[in-house]
Amino acid sequence: MAAATLQAVDQRLRSIITNLYMLILQAHDYHGQGTQHAMTDEIKRLIQNLVEVSQQARTLNIPVPIGIIQYIEQSRNPDVYTREFVESVMKWNQQLKGRSEAFAQFRDILAREMMSGIPDIKDDVREIAASTGG
Known part of the structure; x- marks a missing residue:
């Protein structure tokens, strides 16, 4: 059986509705x-649509997290x-x-304190802080 498309399953669900x-x-x-008689015919069409959507859903390749299945x-x-x-x-x-x-x-703060505490590395600290977004 060929894999069903999402559109085909959607159409079948619309038919069921x-x-x-x-x-x-x-x-x-x-x-x-x-x-x-009309209701009997409609129920037969409903059952047929339910069977078909069930078959199509089995071949539809959409991963559903196990947490959602357990929740339902x-x-x-x-x-x-x-x-x-x-x-x-x-x-x-957040x-x-x-x-x-x-x-x-x-x-x-660390860069500012390092620059004031160790003036020899001031340019290196400024460059590193600027390259990391500071």
């Missing part, structure tokens, strides 16, 4: 035997997982930014 929408409409506007298996919302992950990354980025700024300040 359409099937479900049509079933809702038919159930809401139920008029007996004629509607029952615990009946939790993957959107919450995404939000928590983004918040965690933002927090980590910590790294703070560390980076602290090291830059330390570099500048």
Whole structure:
């Protein structure tokens, strides 16, 4: 079986949503035997689309982190997982930014103190500090 494309799976999912929408409409506007046959046909199309999307999904090559799978298996919302992950990354980025700024300040203070304490290496310290962004 050839590998499925993301577009093909997306199209199949859209078909499933359409099937479900049509079933809702038919159930809401139920008029007996004629509607029952239409609903039966729609359910058959829904089942066929579900089978096909399941087969296509197996051949779709998109890596999903095991943490997300475990999160979903615990009946939790993957959107919450995404939000928590983004918040965690933002927090980590803020910590790294703070560390980076602290090291830059330390570099500048160290260079200034070295230049004032050992005047012979003033030019070398200035060159090194400038090459590292100071």
